Amino acid sequence: MIASARWLPGRTAAASLSAIKRELLLEPAGYLAGALSAGVATALALAVAPHAALAHVMVIYLLGAVLVATRYGVAVSTFTIVTSALCFDYFNIPPIFAFAVPDPHSAATLGGMLLTAAVMCSLLQRLRYQRTLARASEARTLWLCELSLDLSAVASIEALLRAARPHLVRLFGATACVFVRNEAGEIALPGMHREQHACAQRALRTARFQVTETDAGTLACQPITSRRQTLGLVCLTLGAAAVEQHEQRVLLAACADRIAVAIDRLALADAARRAHVEAEAERLRNELLSAMSHDLRTPLASILTAGTTLLGSGAPADHVRRELLATIVEETERLDRLVTNLMSVTRLESGRVRLNKAPEALDELTYGVLSRLAGRLAGREVVVDAPDGLPFVAMDSVLVDQVLVNLIENVLRYTPAGSPLAIRVRVGDGEAKLEVADSGPGIPVEEREKVFEKFYRGNLAKRNDGGSGLGLAICRAVARAHGGHIRIGARAGGGAVIEFVLPAYDSPPREAAGSVQQRELQA
Amino acid sequence: MIPAVLVIEDELPMRRVLRAALGGQGYRVWEAGTVEEGLAAFAARSPQVVLLDLGLPDGEGFDVVERIRDTSAVPIVVISARGDERDQVRALDGGANDYVTKPFREAELFARLRAALRGAARVSRHAETLTIGPLRIHCYERRVYMAHVEIDLTPTEYNLLHSLAREAGRVITHRQLLRQVWGPEFVEDVQYLRVFMKQLRQKLEPDPTKPQLLVTTPGVGYRLRPPD
Known part of the structure; x- marks a missing residue:
C-alpha cells in the first residue's frame, strides 16, 4: 500500500529552517536600514556634538546599530556597525571630515564602540536565531500534533495512508511515500529504481534511517518500527541540504513513530473486534449444539427404538411392523431435513x-415449487397472482427455490388444513417482490423479528410439528446474501404475509427475451 | 436378460442396502469400494448400468465418469450425499446420465435406473417416433402430438422438446440443452431456455402453472418426466 504525493508549493517546516539562514545573508532592506541608521545617527551626532563628549555621541551610533541588529541578520549588522564606525570616525573624531585617529583616547573610543556593537549584535543575533528556531519547532510540534490527531481518527490502513500523506508533504516539502506491511506480511516497494530500492531495503533490514543520492534527488528512508518490529517505511525525496539537518531527521523519526502508533492501534482494534466475533461465534455454536442435540436425538431415539423392536424377540403383528417401519422412514426424513437445513443456514451465514x-x-419458480408440493397442498385454495411477462431477475434459483419451499411449508404447518394460500409476485422499481399470504393465526408483532433467528420457534409452533426452527433463518440468510430482505406483516382479514424482496437492478429487460423470439421468427 | 448393476460405493451399510434392494428387483449386482476396484470391475464385468458414489477413498467419482466415458456409453447414475447443484451439474456435464441425492427412496432410485436403462436400450439416437405417455414425437416429420392432438411448435421449441424427450426421465443440464439447441457459443444464455421452456409448457402442459411433464430441477436443468 502506497501513499505518495507530489511536492506542493508553500511554506513548509523544512523550507522555514533553510529560510532562516538565507534571510541572514540576503536582506536588501536590511542594508538600506543599516545605511539609514548610520545616516540618522550622524545627523543627530552632528546636532549634539557641540554640547556633548565623544563618548556620548558614540552611544547614538551604538543605539542605531543595535536597533538594526534586532531586526536583521549578521551581515546587515556587521555592515551597520562598520558603516556607523566609519561615519563616527569621519564626522565626529577630530580631525573632522577625515578617516584619521589622531590620539589614543579617540582610538580607544572607536575601538570600544566597535567591540560593544559587535558583542551586542552577536548576542541579539543568537537571540533572533533561537526565536526563529523556537517558532519553527512550535510549528513542527503543532503539525505533529495535527498528524497524531488525524491518525488517531482513522479506521483502516488505507485511511491511515491517505491521512498521513498530506502531513508529510507539508512537513518536508517532498515527495512522500508510505509503505506498510500487507496481509501477507510483506512490504512491497513498487515503482523504485534499483538504488532507491537498495536504500529502502537497507533501511528495512537495519531498522534505521538511511539516505541515498539518486538522479531524482535525495531519498531518505525512515523505517516505521514498533516493539522491535518493522511495520513499514516512510520514503521522502528531497533536497540534499535538508536531509543533513538533525532536526529534520528527528522530525521524520517522530512522524514514523506517530504512524507506528496508529498502525499498532489499528492492529489492536482489529484483534479486539476479532475476539468479539469469535466470542459471539462461540456463543452461537453452543446454542446451536444444545438445540441440535435435542433436535437430532429425538428422531434418532424413535428410529433406534423402532429398529430394535423390529429386531427383537417380540415378533410384532403385521400392522405394528408396518407402523414401526413407517416411523423409521418418517423420522429419518425429519433428520435429513434438519441436517440439510442446518447445512444451508451454516453455509449461508458463514458468508462463504x-x-x-x-x-x-x-413466477416459473413459484409454479415449480407448487407442483412439487402439490400433494401436501391438496385441499387448499392456492392463488398465484403474477402478471404475464415478468422480467427475469438475477438470483440463485436453488436458494430462492428453498425460500419458497420453506415459506409454503410454514403455511402448511401453522395454518389450519384447508385454509387458502395466496402468492403474489411483482417485479419493478429495482426490486423483485414475492409475497406469501395465509389465513392462519398470524404472527404477533413482537415475534416478527425473532422468528428469523435460528432455532427460535414461535409461541404457536408446537414442539413436534416437524419444523426445525431454521426455515425462516434460511430465508433471511438467502435474502441477505442477495442484498435483499424479508419481513413479516399482517394480512388484512387475518393471517400473516411474508414479503421476500430481492434487488432487481441487473435483471435483463423483457426485450432480451423478445429478441430471442424475433430471431426465431426470422429463421 | 437380467440387467447387471455395478455399484461403486465405499460405505458398507449403503452397499448392503443397495444389494438387498437391487437384488429384490431382480438385478444382478457387482460391487466395488474404490475407484480402482470400480474401473477393474467395470472392465471385467461389462455391467448394463453403473451406480456411482462421488466420494471414494482413492479419488473422486467424477474421475470414474470420465474414465468410463473414454471407452463406453454405459448409463451411469451418480448417487451422492452432496446436495450442491454444482456437483450435479459437473457430474451430468461430465457424462453421467443421472444424479440421485442421498438419502433417496427406493422408488426414486428405481425410476432413475429404469430411465437410464431405457435410454441405453434405444439404439438409434434418431428413432422414428418417441412416445412418452400422452406425448408422441415423429422425428422425421418433426411433428408433435399430445393426446393425439397435433401441437404446433416453432423450430426451436421442437428442438428443445426433442432434446428432452430423447432422454426422457433424465435431467439435462442447462449447458447441455443450450449446446444442443442453440450451439456451443450459447451455453451461458440461460434466459433463452427460460423463455422457450415457458412457451413449451404453455403449449404442452394442461396447466402451465402446474408443470407435470416439463420439470425444472433448480440450478441444474430440466427433465421430461414420463408419467408414472
Whole structure:
C-alpha cells in the first residue's frame, strides 16, 4: 500500500529552517536600514556634538546599530556597525571630515564602540536565531500534533495512508511515500529504481534511517518500527541540504513513530473486534449444539427404538411392523431435513457461499415449487397472482427455490388444513417482490423479528410439528446474501404475509427475451 | 436378460442396502469400494448400468465418469450425499446420465435406473417416433402430438422438446440443452431456455402453472418426466 504525493508549493517546516539562514545573508532592506541608521545617527551626532563628549555621541551610533541588529541578520549588522564606525570616525573624531585617529583616547573610543556593537549584535543575533528556531519547532510540534490527531481518527490502513500523506508533504516539502506491511506480511516497494530500492531495503533490514543520492534527488528512508518490529517505511525525496539537518531527521523519526502508533492501534482494534466475533461465534455454536442435540436425538431415539423392536424377540403383528417401519422412514426424513437445513443456514451465514446467479422467472419458480408440493397442498385454495411477462431477475434459483419451499411449508404447518394460500409476485422499481399470504393465526408483532433467528420457534409452533426452527433463518440468510430482505406483516382479514424482496437492478429487460423470439421468427 | 448393476460405493451399510434392494428387483449386482476396484470391475464385468458414489477413498467419482466415458456409453447414475447443484451439474456435464441425492427412496432410485436403462436400450439416437405417455414425437416429420392432438411448435421449441424427450426421465443440464439447441457459443444464455421452456409448457402442459411433464430441477436443468 502506497501513499505518495507530489511536492506542493508553500511554506513548509523544512523550507522555514533553510529560510532562516538565507534571510541572514540576503536582506536588501536590511542594508538600506543599516545605511539609514548610520545616516540618522550622524545627523543627530552632528546636532549634539557641540554640547556633548565623544563618548556620548558614540552611544547614538551604538543605539542605531543595535536597533538594526534586532531586526536583521549578521551581515546587515556587521555592515551597520562598520558603516556607523566609519561615519563616527569621519564626522565626529577630530580631525573632522577625515578617516584619521589622531590620539589614543579617540582610538580607544572607536575601538570600544566597535567591540560593544559587535558583542551586542552577536548576542541579539543568537537571540533572533533561537526565536526563529523556537517558532519553527512550535510549528513542527503543532503539525505533529495535527498528524497524531488525524491518525488517531482513522479506521483502516488505507485511511491511515491517505491521512498521513498530506502531513508529510507539508512537513518536508517532498515527495512522500508510505509503505506498510500487507496481509501477507510483506512490504512491497513498487515503482523504485534499483538504488532507491537498495536504500529502502537497507533501511528495512537495519531498522534505521538511511539516505541515498539518486538522479531524482535525495531519498531518505525512515523505517516505521514498533516493539522491535518493522511495520513499514516512510520514503521522502528531497533536497540534499535538508536531509543533513538533525532536526529534520528527528522530525521524520517522530512522524514514523506517530504512524507506528496508529498502525499498532489499528492492529489492536482489529484483534479486539476479532475476539468479539469469535466470542459471539462461540456463543452461537453452543446454542446451536444444545438445540441440535435435542433436535437430532429425538428422531434418532424413535428410529433406534423402532429398529430394535423390529429386531427383537417380540415378533410384532403385521400392522405394528408396518407402523414401526413407517416411523423409521418418517423420522429419518425429519433428520435429513434438519441436517440439510442446518447445512444451508451454516453455509449461508458463514458468508462463504458463492451465489450461482442466473436470470430466472420468479413466477416459473413459484409454479415449480407448487407442483412439487402439490400433494401436501391438496385441499387448499392456492392463488398465484403474477402478471404475464415478468422480467427475469438475477438470483440463485436453488436458494430462492428453498425460500419458497420453506415459506409454503410454514403455511402448511401453522395454518389450519384447508385454509387458502395466496402468492403474489411483482417485479419493478429495482426490486423483485414475492409475497406469501395465509389465513392462519398470524404472527404477533413482537415475534416478527425473532422468528428469523435460528432455532427460535414461535409461541404457536408446537414442539413436534416437524419444523426445525431454521426455515425462516434460511430465508433471511438467502435474502441477505442477495442484498435483499424479508419481513413479516399482517394480512388484512387475518393471517400473516411474508414479503421476500430481492434487488432487481441487473435483471435483463423483457426485450432480451423478445429478441430471442424475433430471431426465431426470422429463421 | 437380467440387467447387471455395478455399484461403486465405499460405505458398507449403503452397499448392503443397495444389494438387498437391487437384488429384490431382480438385478444382478457387482460391487466395488474404490475407484480402482470400480474401473477393474467395470472392465471385467461389462455391467448394463453403473451406480456411482462421488466420494471414494482413492479419488473422486467424477474421475470414474470420465474414465468410463473414454471407452463406453454405459448409463451411469451418480448417487451422492452432496446436495450442491454444482456437483450435479459437473457430474451430468461430465457424462453421467443421472444424479440421485442421498438419502433417496427406493422408488426414486428405481425410476432413475429404469430411465437410464431405457435410454441405453434405444439404439438409434434418431428413432422414428418417441412416445412418452400422452406425448408422441415423429422425428422425421418433426411433428408433435399430445393426446393425439397435433401441437404446433416453432423450430426451436421442437428442438428443445426433442432434446428432452430423447432422454426422457433424465435431467439435462442447462449447458447441455443450450449446446444442443442453440450451439456451443450459447451455453451461458440461460434466459433463452427460460423463455422457450415457458412457451413449451404453455403449449404442452394442461396447466402451465402446474408443470407435470416439463420439470425444472433448480440450478441444474430440466427433465421430461414420463408419467408414472
